[in-house]
Amino acid sequence: MTIILLVAVLLLPFLDVIEVTIMEARNFITAREMLTDGHWILTTMNGEARYQKPPLPTWLTALSAMVFGIKSVWGLRLPAVLMVMLLGSLLYTLSRKLTLDKSHSLYNGLIGVTSLYVILIVLEAPWDIYAHTFTLVAIYGIVRVFSATETSWRYILLVIVGIGCSVLSKGPVSVYGLLLPFLIAYGIIFRKSTTSKKWIQLSGILVLGLALGFSWYLYVRYADPETFAAITAKETGNWTSYNVRPFYYYWSFFTQSGLWTIPAFIGLLYPYLKTRVSNLKVYQFTLLWTLLVVVLLSVIPEKKSRYLMPVLIPLAMNTGFYIEYLIRRFKALTNKRETLPVYVAFGLIGLAFVGVSVFAIYLLFTETPIEPPVVTYVFIGLLSVIGILLLKKLYQKSIEGVILLLMSGLMIVVYTLGPLHIKNKEASKDHFDFDGFFKGVGIEHTTPIYAYKNTSPEMVWARGDKIPVIEELSELKEGDTFYIFDCQGCEEGIEDSEYISKFKYDAPYFIDLNYEGLDYKDRKVGYIYKLIKRE
Template sequence: MKISEKYYPLILVAACLFLFFPHLDVLYANIMEARNFNTAREMLEHNNWVLTTMNGEARYEKPPLPTWLVAFSAGIFGITKLWALRLPSALISTVLILFSFSLSRKRMQLSAKQSLYGSFILATSFYILFAGRNGTWDIFAHAFMLGGIYFLFQFFTTESKIYQNAALAGLFIGLSFMSKGPVSHFALLLPFLIAYVAVFKLKTSRSRTVPFILLVSITLVLSSWWALAIYFGDSETATAIADKETTAWANRNMRAFYYYWSFFTQSGIWTIPAFVSLLYPYLKSRCSNLKMYRFSLIWTLAAVVLLSCIPEKKSRYLLPVLIPLALNTSFYIEYLVRAFKVLKDKRETVPVYFNFGIIGLVCFLTPIAGYLVLSSNLDGLYFWYISLSLVLLITGVFIFKYLAKRKIERVFFLVIGFTCAVITFGFPLVRASYTNEDYAQLAPKVQQLLSEEKQLYLFENSSPELIWDLGQRVPVLNTREGLHLPTQTPFYLILEEERQEELKELLDGFNMTLEGCYDGNITTKADRNYKTRRVGCLYLVSKAN
């Protein structure tokens, strides 16, 4: 059955509903999320919307736009509901996918089917899935930037609606800065400009001068107002934080220049097609639109090279590269759909059979492996396990069936279905790993002590996860200004378990009675996600006689 092109955006939205929205509360907050969620909580509870804080201390490292969106969602649905805190990420990820489709179809003038392929590849790429289901701010910066690029492309190439396109480009580029500073400007916008100039050349005209000034003005206003607000509102702290971030940026997680050269593996299930799409000598005579293929390839490689020039490197920083890489991979998928039936050269067919065959094999092996690993902890989860197993087995059968018939388009869509099934039916099975018998919530104890008007302090704002687990703001003893001990004793003190010996040295001359330790990890110590900084120990501190 042939589906009209006008329904493609709806199909993409439907896929995003399966990929980004189900079971957003399964994973507990990681360290990056905890920082953001703490800041959102203090916006709601203490009205710190501009001079943002985390447990009472200034947190100016990131602009506030995504935190505002999370705070609005939490204000509607509840600050304790993790799915509500992650909902804005899922929504902006859907916007990202729709902008990708529109850029490919309307600006790059690719076919509707190829545009659909590229958007599906982007939506199911590993780090896009991770960021789209996670309360971190990278996905906001890059989604807004892709919107800015869409309107900037239109501003460069059309004579109609010049002022509108300039204003919208400036708006979205500015919103990107308000999400995570200049990160996406360097990693996504600058590579786009390099690719655009290399392929299309930059045509200037007097008619675009004033609209371009409008574009830059809107971008500058949106990008600078918050930095100016914190500088004039709390200049000393803002300067200290800026100095600290600059030092950390230059000395933290330093990697070799070639660290990102395996960047195509971050697309997950599309690793092999993504790699093949980078082979220009092979694909240049096979792609349907050579000019646009060159554009997406230069955009991708320029992003990798620019990111490689930055000393600090992390795998997740490759997220913006996946956007042009998905476009680039769509040229290879379009070629396979069009020509695979008649291909004879095994050098072309074997990688295709291997890539999709591996996914088909995973469909058969996952139910077996899942049962062997999780069988002892599946109580209450059998519905999800059985549903996932059935869907994967059926998907696997059809993947091999259509591979044998060389119907690559159907195989492609089955892979999309496979990814949707893993998220929709498989994600709840993560709960089978939540087996920490020592798990204990710290928030109720904090609430009890504060309601009894006991003196309660947190030693230091060093563990964002522990601060999140407290459930509310708790005064801090060791701040940026130094250690400030209460004048009256006794008082209660919370600190991470791993720092107990350090505290005993600092509080020499005080009696410290351990009231108990609260393990906020829901996984056991054997799990790689177990964090000792999430174990909070409660002490009763009094002066020594």
């Protein structure tokens, strides 16, 4: 419950504050077209087939939109937050099943849900969080199957459903990147406590789970073979030709844990920790699991930072051993080589809390032309106090108190910056959006708008409906008046078309979905032309 409450307090209040990203827009559009067009199985984006990603996360997003409304960004992001809650709870439960005590297991869960990229991935809305969480469901079921003295159909079903849902979320990515290294590590470390009969039984379970997961792919291949083949060929080609990085690209993986970077790194130092951890065998397992994830992901030529997310799961459990050791023994440590990294790791966080509060005050009085709510000043003061108290607890060698204040500080940071971001958006320049266009022209939202050669997912999402793409103005045949979206900075615009002479048009309506000073993107800028056929 502690983990669930922490995630709720950290993520839910300002879940709709950040602007919709390009990946979010793609997924939200697909969810919208499930509801408006009924494309639940043969999924689409902007009216065109989108089989690059399987549909389970989009189904969950669409169901949430049915409750909160298709325009509610908060509602659309909610399922991903629920996945983070489940992820943290599973880290705790799995740790307990591996015989770790309650407090140690709690730290594992807290480290997992507060790791940097676990939080960021919710706001980017790729489907990784679903795939890896469902895989962790399967992993927990596997541990229960191995530890059971008799056949447990409940946990067998849990494994099948977990694997099936993982594949239905992001294909076999998590099965390869998280489950396979788990099975290898578990088989090596706990080989004496498992039997060949259990492994044979597990093989059959895995096949059933994969069959469930790949059922959607098989259906789409049957229902729309040509499109499916073209998309599959392109996606497969990306593995070896797109975002290709060297083998060592992921070697700084521990930095993805953000606040926990230094403890995560020290937790990987086996010669140092092997005599200090509370459970050597489980520590060996989490360490091997973590390293195997990195190695298997490094083998694939295509690499992105977010692809490292599965390593944060075993890494959280591995880091927990070091944190548990510090809580248990730090007051007795006198060797500076052991104490200095701890003072640096948590001292920097305490100083950062104080620094953020000072910087926030500076912005409020010198840079930001807004009047924030009074409660913002309260939170700024609290953040400074928490930073000072954290440094005090660190000086007193109370690591448990440091962790508690760290969690409190994270929450205060969110409640300090959230309202400021909202006010900054409100104070930014006038927003030239689609609503303004419809009001200015005096037409209904249902009036078709076409895109000339290109458009962006953010524009389609903001439009609230599809923007069909045309390659040439000669495709406009039925009707006398047409509304055409033209992206800014495209190589060839509407006015360059050889068919533009067949139409009359005035100055276009300018659309800019960016907010001033808030992550400006060219693809969120464009023009809408009103074209009238010449007689």
